[in-house]
Amino acid sequence: MKFSTNRYIPILLLLSAVFFLQCATRNKITYNIPKDLPEAKRKELLEQCRKGKELYKINCSECHGIFTGGKDKVPNFTSTQIDNYSAKFLRHDPKSHAVTRQMSPEQLNEVLMFLRYRKINKKTT
Amino acid sequence: MKKVRIISVIVAVVICSFTLSKQETVYHKHYTSAIEKFEARQQALADKIKAGDCASAQGRALIKEEIAQTRLQLKGIDFWLRYLEPVAYNKINGPLPVEWENEVFEKFEKPYRREGAGLSLAELYLDQANVNKDTLLHLIDLSINAVKAYQADSITGQVDTFDHFFLANRLFLLNLAAIYTTSFECPDVKNIIPELRSMLKDVRSIYADYNQSFPVMPLTKDYLDLYDKAIVFVNSQSADHTQFDHYTFIKDYVNPLFAINQKLITSYNVISKSYNDYTLTNTATSIFDKTLYTPQNTKxxxxxxxxxxxxxxxxxxxxxxxxxxxxxxxxxxxxxxxxxxxxxxxxxxxxxxxxxxxxxxxxxxxxxxxxxxxxxxxxxxxxxxxxxxxxxxxxxxxxxxxxxxxxxxxxxxxxxxxxxxxxxxxxxxxxxxxxxxxxxxxxxxxxxxxxxxYYSPFDEAMNNNKDLSAESIKGFNLFMGKGRCATCHYVPEFNGVKPPYISSEFEVIGVPADSAYHKLSDDKGRYVVNPAFETMNAFRTSTVRNAEYTKPYMHNGVFNSLEQVIDFYDAGGGMGKKLNIANQTLSQDSLKLSSTEKKELISFIHSLNEKIIFQKAPEKLPVSSNKELNERKIGGEY
CATH class of the missing domain: 1.10.760.10 (Cytochrome c-like domain)
Structure with a gap:
């Protein structure tokens, strides 16, 4: 019996697609936004979180990330830690990082929203 | 054996350092005893009120005298109280019965209603008809309760660090420039200068104890020398607040002291634990530096x-x-x-x-x-x-x-x-x-x-010792003193933002709908945003800077000249002009300014004209792919 390699190409493609999709979802960050919020508010929060993530990548992950495996990783900050950061941001605490003094209040808020609503996946970190 | 000896030495050192650190510093003792004394003084005041007679003028005068004495003691520790817990301070010496405040970082929320209590309000209450003893006592009781906040660990803990000292001192100096010498929270104006003298003296003893307790991070000799000179200066001035030379006081004493304190904040790497410092910069070395505080993000x-x-x-x-x-x-x-x-x-x-x-x-x-x-x-x-x-x-x-x-x-x-x-x-x-x-x-x-x-000639006089005309100086002293302008238009921006520069204030002054004072302007002002009795017809206090060139004036542009504006205030605002206003925050009494004094005030206002370089309009606007849009005029048509 002669095998036609052509037959296996679609299967291989499908398998690799599934594989890539899995890889992609693994790194995808999801958010814990309360379900009963109105749709518009949910969208607004999601958008804030998305912006926060980008800002986090640029301004924070260079340090808060290297210990958890790669520049884009976010450590599992506890809610107390996030609150403390929030307080420090607001106060322009000179002990907190220079970059937080530079960001606008809206930008700082976005970073905090991202950290607060991010769904923590225990396996990855 | 050697090991044991080393260990025992280490243990001894640890124990020693532990017991030593537990020992209260002279400075801390000063704080604790001053707070206790003030609490006892307030209790004594409450007892006097209980035993006293509010119905007779004589009885009320006696209580007033007692309040004045308590105020003097308060002024001696104002240095700490105002900085360490500003919300509690509002119950001890609040300037208004009700204030609507935006929390420092929650400006997007509705303003909070804060009821004031304490000495100033008790004093004002005594001037009203039918004084009720219980109401009066309540104002003092709230104040006694508020003092307890200053005995909490979270606050006394700060007194053991050097950081709070320089930050409290900064606020103290800013207040010396902006409110202590005005009638901002001193209902009886004849007490302004005596209270100032007493306060300067008491703060000097705080300085001395601080330096003894924190010899590594001292207030420097040049600071103390200049401070002593400031005391001499104030003592040499007339006790009449209308005669006080605010200009010299700020320019030659308060502002240079502020500069030294700022340098010490930087060189000692002082760190603030208070939210209320957040707009102030450590780098500005003059109160009249435009970078003193930054409330807005321009970028x-x-x-x-x-x-x-x-x-x-x-x-x-x-x-x-x-x-x-x-x-x-x-x-x-x-x-x-x-x-x-x-x-x-x-x-x-x-x-x-x-x-x-x-x-x-x-x-x-x-x-x-x-x-x-x-x-x-x-x-x-x-x-x-x-x-x-x-x-x-x-x-x-x-x-x-x-x-x-x-x-x-x-x-x-x-x-x-x-x-x-x-x-x-x-x-x-x-x-x-x-x-x-x-x-x-x-x-x-x-x-x-x-x-x-940009800076004005007045700023340049303050910052760089440039000359200012005698008339403008007199005008500034009137602005701070007899004219009472500075009780709302605070140094250095002469707007409604007072130290520590974290909120904007609103006032009800009774601006008429027309310059003939037929009726009150029907614009509800702050009420539209935050409806309350106090906010009806209230408007945010604007700056006096560049006023010569920014006519017409008031929220509705009713006045066309500075003379008209000053006449309005001189008459006691809308109420002084016989308009019916239930909540005017401006005194309805005439200021009794002479025509020369009015001219001097205007001369000072002119000295606040900033040397602004205005840019020319662009010569053309960017070309659009939509041809219709290219018809548009630079700056618009109307």
């Missing part, structure tokens, strides 16, 4: 950009947009339509600007954009908390520029020059996927904020 979405070249480009685009009517619904109005750079960024011709429909007029006078960045709340009713929110509102307001967010964005991006520039800026705002309305607004706010960085 908005471009906050993270710090490269000069890019910032200049953003500014350039901001300027083009400022003059560009493309931002309006009909492409005929721009920011310049009302904020004319040829007229000090306001409109000096119209009392209130024309509406979008070209037929009606807006209800309020256009405020100058110069120095708006020194306010926490924007608009005359404090509706907005950021320059960017304010800018968006004007552009999309159907009565003002009548634009629509999406359409504005489309029109702006139809111009190649704008599109290329914003595409470039987008790289600096990586959190954004595409060019947004925020990119437009933030460029504009960043551009016009430049106009707030």
């Amino acid at each position: 908005g979405i471009y906050s993270l950009v710090d490269d000069k070249e890019t910032l200049d480009e953003i500014k350039h685009v901001g300027k083009l947009l400022f003059y560009d009517p493309i931002l309006s619904g009909n492409n005929q109005r721009s920011c310049v339509s009302c904020h004319k750079p040829t007229q000090y960024m306001t409109d000096t011709v119209l009392a209130t600007s024309m509406q979008f429909n070209k037929q009606e007029y807006l209800p309020r006078n256009t405020p100058s954009l110069i120095n708006v960045v020194y306010n926490h709340l924007l608009m005359l009713d404090g509706k907005h908390i950021s320059l960017q929110a304010q800018g968006k509102d004007v552009m999309t307001n159907p009565k003002e520029m009548g634009g629509e967010e999406k359409a504005i964005l489309e029109k702006v991006l139809s111009c190649k020059e704008y599109k290329t520039a914003f595409k470039k800026f987008l790289k600096f705002t990586p959190e954004e996927n595409k060019i947004t309305f925020d990119h437009i607004v933030s460029a504009i706010t960043y551009y016009y904020s430049d106009y707030s960085t």
Whole structure:
């Protein structure tokens, strides 16, 4: 019996697609936004979180990330830690990082929203 | 054996250091005993009131005398109380029965109602008809309770560090310049100077104990020497507050002391644990430095950009947009339509600007954009908390520029020059996927904020010892003293933002609808944003800077000259002019200013004219791919 390699190409493609999709979802960050919020508010929060993530990548992950495996990783900050950061941001605490003094209040808020609503996946970190 | 010896030495050292650190410093003892004494003094006052007679004038005079004595003691520890717990302080010596405050970082929330209590209010209450003893006692009881806040560990813990000392001292110096010498919270004006003398003396003893307890981080000798001279100066002045030389006091003493304190904050690397310090910068070495406090973020979405070249480009685009009517619904109005750079960024011709429909007029006078960045709340009713929110509102307001967010964005991006520039800026705002309305607004706010960085001859006199005319100096002293202007227009911006510069104040002064005082202006002011008895007809206090060039005045532009404005205040505002106002915050008594005094006041106001360099309008606006848009005029048509 002669095998036609052509037959296996679609299967291989499908398998690799599934594989890539899995890889992609693994790194995808999801958010814990309360379900009963109105749709518009949910969208607004999601958008804030998305912006926060980008800002986090640029301004924070260079340090808060290297210990958890790669520049884009976010450590599992506890809610107390996030609150403390929030307080420090607001106060322009000179002990907190220079970059937080530079960001606008809206930008700082976005970073905090991202950290607060991010769904923590225990396996990855 | 040797090991044991080493260990025992270490243990001994640890125990020693532990017991030593437990020992209270002289400074801490001073604090504790002063608070206790003040508490006892207040208790004694409460007892006197209980035993006293509120019905007779004589009885009330005795209580007043007792209050005056308690106030003196309060002034001695005001240094700590005001800084360490400002909310509790409001119960000890609140200036008003009810204040609506925006929490420091929660400006987007509704303002909080804060009831004041304590000595000033008790004193004022005694002047009212039918004094009720229980009401009076209640004001003092609240104050006694509030003092307990200063005995909590969270506060006493701070007294063991050097940080709070320099920060409290900074607030003390700012208050010396802005409120202690005015009648801001001293109902009986004849007590202003005696209280000031007593306070300066008591703070000197705080300094001495601090230096003994913190010899490594001392207040330096040059500071103490100058402070002693300040005491001599104040003691040499007349006890009559109208004769006090505020100008010399601030210029030769308070401001140089402030400079030394700021340098010490920097060199000792002082760290603040208080939210209330957040707008103050450590680098400003003069109270009249424009970087003293920064309440507004002028860069908005471009906050993270710090490269000069890019910032200049953003500014350039901001300027083009400022003059560009493309931002309006009909492409005929721009920011310049009302904020004319040829007229000090306001409109000096119209009392209130024309509406979008070209037929009606807006209800309020256009405020100058110069120095708006020194306010926490924007608009005359404090509706907005950021320059960017304010800018968006004007552009999309159907009565003002009548634009629509999406359409504005489309029109702006139809111009190649704008599109290329914003595409470039987008790289600096990586959190954004595409060019947004925020990119437009933030460029504009960043551009016009430049106009707030200039100095006036008065600032130059304070900062660089330049000469100021004798008439202007007299005017300043009137402004701070007899004229009582400075009880609302605080040093250094002469607006409604007082130390520690974290909120904007609103006042009810009773501005009439017409200059003949037929009736009160029907604009509800702050009430629209925050309805309450106190906020009806209240407006945000504006700056006095550049007032010569920013006529007409008041929220409705009812007055056309500074003379009219001063006459209005001299008469006691709306109430003084027999208008019926239930909640006026301005005294209705006449100030009894002479015509010479009025001239001097105006001379001082003129010395606040900043040496602003106004830029020329751009010669052309970016070309759009939509040909119709290319008909638009620079600055708009109306």
